[in-house]
Amino acid sequence: MPDTATHEVTNQPEPLADYDLFAGNAGLRDALRFNAPQLDTAPLQALGVRLGSREMQAHARLANVHPPQLRTHDRYGHRIDEVEFHPSYHALMAEAVGAGLHGAPWAGGGGSPHVLRAAGFQLFTELEPSVLCPVSMTYSAVPALQGNAAIAGDWTPKLTNRAYDPVLRDWHGKAGLTMGMGMTEKQGGSDVRANTTRAEPDGEDGWGRRMRVTGHKWFFSAPMCDAFLVLAQSATGLSCLFLPRVLPDGTRNAVAIQRLKDKLGNKANASSEVEFRGATAWLVGEEGRGIRQILEMGMLTRLDCALGTTGLMRQALALALDHTRQRRAFGKPLLKQALMRNVLADLALESEAATALSLRLARAIDRRDDPHEAAMARLLTPVAKFWICKRGSHFAQEAMECLGGNGYVEEGGEGVMARIYREMPLNSIWEGAGNIMALDLLRALRKPAPGADPGADPAAALARELAPALGAHPALDRLVAALPTRIDALATEAEARRLAQDVALAVQAALLVQMSPDFVAAAFCSSRLAGDWGHAFGTLGATADFNRLLDRAMPR
Structure with a gap:
């Protein structure tokens, strides 16, 4: 019988593994330089290498394919109410806690601790977001505990310690x-x-x-x-x-x-x-x-929702870029196809803008003793949570499409894209869905932030935030000029979502003007603000610098 083997594998990309998440993310590095120029990024460099390793990727896969199991009773019938996790879950938790993502900003030492922690949280989300739920809640609970000095005194040192202990036992x-x-x-x-x-x-x-x-x-x-x-x-x-x-x-x-x-x-x-x-x-x-007591928690967990979606966007983009660089169709790599280049460049813009906004919010939280920063923390928390998280699911779907059927399957390394897609809606829903965020923005605009000057006008704080970018692009100038009138005239809650969207776009554009290369800011303003854009990703105008946008976004 002749050899009829047909299973020769060709034109299938190698997995994106053993790469440096931090070194490959130019947008994140620029955002760090802009928001915390004095920051020592060595811990992030080391974390980026570990999180991009095959070993940690294997832990992320195993923790998802072997989900937690509830054990309500022991074999003798005693009620125990314990959840059993795969060892890879514990390995991921130990890595996140060891990096201080659960409480380092409250342990003291170093400047811009919330910005540093935010960048690490974003990087870790690229590896595996699920385990970051208890990490985020621990981070947000520490300041709320100050309402009980005795408990805070006993628990805060261990809540900020970089030791992970999964055993359910007395805190002592x-x-x-x-x-x-x-x-x-x-x-x-x-x-x-x-x-x-x-x-x-x-x-x-x-x-x-x-x-x-x-x-x-x-x-x-x-x-x-x-x-x-x-x-x-x-x-x-x-x-x-x-x-x-x-x-x-x-x-x-x-x-x-x-x-x-x-x-x-x-x-x-x-x-x-x-x-x-x-x-x-x-x-x-x-x-x-009680609601007043947990408001602090809400600000911090909403920051993490924005950071988490930003990290998922970046990972989806990295997978799409690396796949299209290797995969060939119609005689050349997908990355060389004109329409694919437009899609990927558009996704790269969205990813970098999300990074800019989420890191700016982290900076505001670092500096809330400053009246302007206190006002921006109050304004940008609902704005970032609303807009970045709303964009996530659409972003993930488009990135998945870049991989075709390989992106839709759960198996192997390509299954990461399907996992990202299933994860995306969570951050939009958790800690207040879109309507809650839009209403919170209205409250923020009508009432000064705690710690801000009682006579401060939140709209004036927003104007000060946007002022350094004026003159960079006519569309941005028009949007900034129109915002005060729109805020003053806002008569119905039904318009709150559009206002949240436009504030987000204005702040993202202003940040990109100040921290990113000119070709990034120009493409963002022309598309998102000036209307040279369609209703789907991949509809950038011909003036966008596709070559430099794609080169900048490459993960390796």
């Missing part, structure tokens, strides 16, 4: 701790004032006012964290409470994990539904002012 015996949050209930969702979980007085001790909590949480992410900040109705209203999984005497708290969520994406992370059956918790902040 652990080198490092993580925290989550429990806000959402099934009847209310984003409307936490509709929460029905109740907290009743249970005496006092060294951590202050102790409460007994009874109720449920419909979305309780990362239930193996050591403690949680939760909202519950007390005698005077909705209160913020510190609720540990293991009590100081070593016994398990009365938290029953009902089931794990079967989610579209975010597979490596365990998200759960829980019941509190008289669980023990301690008051954080003023009783009845």
Whole structure:
């Protein structure tokens, strides 16, 4: 019988592996120079090499194909309420915690710690976003804990320590701790004032006012964290409470994990539904002012939503660029095809603009003792969360299309693109979906930020932010000139999304004018602001410098 083997493999790209995530990201490096010129980027350089390695990519794959499993009882029938993870999940967590992504800005030392941490968070998202849920919640919980000095004093050193300890046990015996949050209930969702979980007085001790909590949480992410900040109705209203999984005497708290969520994406992370059956918790902040207490958390987790989507955009772009550089069709590499070059250049612009905006927000959080920066933190948080996260799913779909059918399959290295696509909607939904962000922008424009000059005009702060870029492009000048009138005349909430979009585009354009090469800013302003653009990626005008845009974006 003649040899009829037909399985010779040709024209299939090599995986994007063993490469330096940081060295290949010119937009991120420029954003760091602009926002924190004094920053020592050596830790990011080392992190970029580790995160691009085949070893860490294998951990990311395994953590997703072997999702967490709930163990409600042990073999003898005792209730244990534990989640079992694949070893690769723990390897990823140890890497993220070791890099300080969970709490380094609160540990002191060094300038611009939030910018440094933001860049590391973005890089890590390119590898694997799911495990960053408990990392982000730990980061955001630390300042909120200041509402209870005793708990903050005991827990903050271990919440900021770069040691990962996954064992569920008393906090005294652990080198490092993580925290989550429990806000959402099934009847209310984003409307936490509709929460029905109740907290009743249970005496006092060294951590202050102790409460007994009874109720449920419909979305309780990362239930193996050591403690949680939760909202519950007390005698005077909705209160913020510190609720540990293991009590100081070593016994398990009365938290029953009902089931794990079967989610579209975010597979490596365990998200759960829980019941509190008289669980023990301690008051954080003023009783009845729980929403005020968690506002700080909301700003930081929303920053991470923007950073996370930015990282996913960059990874999708890197995969698309590397694939089209190697894959040939119609006699030449895909990267040499005119239409493909337009698509990839357009995606590169979107990715760099997202990086610019998210790192600018991190800088504002670093400098909130400055009135202008406090105002920008308040304004840019909902703007960045709204616009960057809204663009993510469209971006991922277009990047996937660059790989064709290879991008749609889950198997092997190409499966990363499918994973990115499934992950993209999460950051837009989590911590307040688009309408919530647009409404929050309206509140920010009508009320000065905490710490800002009480007489400060938020719209004036935005004008100051945009002023250095005036004169660079006529379309940007027109948009900046129109914004104050639009803000003053805003009469209906129905227009809030468009305002959030246009503020985002104006700030992105102004940042690119100041921090990126001229050909980047010119292409962004001509397309996003001047109308030389269609309604899909890949519709840049012929004046865009495709060669330099693509060269700048190449991952290796």
